[in-house]
Amino acid sequence: MRDLTHDGFIERWAEFVKNNPKWKEHQTNFINSQYDKLYRFLKELSKTKEGQKKIAEIYGIKNVKGYSKLLKDL
Numbered sequence: 901m902r903d904l905t906h907d908g909f910i911e912r913w914a915e916f917v918k919n920n921p922k923w924k925e926h927q928t929n930f931i932n933s934q935y936d937k938l939y940r941f942l943k944e945l946s947k948t949k950e951g952q953k954k955i956a957e958i959y960g961i962k963n964v965k966g967y968s969k970l971l972k973d974l
Contacts, residue, residue: 942955952964
């Protein structure tokens with residue numbers, strides 16, 4: 901059984917959605933901004949050799965030579 905804090909959150913979210921017709925637009929903008937931050941971070945990280953290795957490690961890229969141009973062009 902879920903605790904009362906979860907139930908309260910669900911109730912507050914439902915109330916917010918009912919009272920804010922543009923809630924989806926705000927949510928989409930927030931999510932897109934998170935991806936923008938990620939891409940900016942990866943772009944800066946890819947400018948260094950160690951950064952490229954770290955990106956390959958994080959994403960499990962085995963063929964680093966095949967992806968080296970992609971990593972530089974982020």
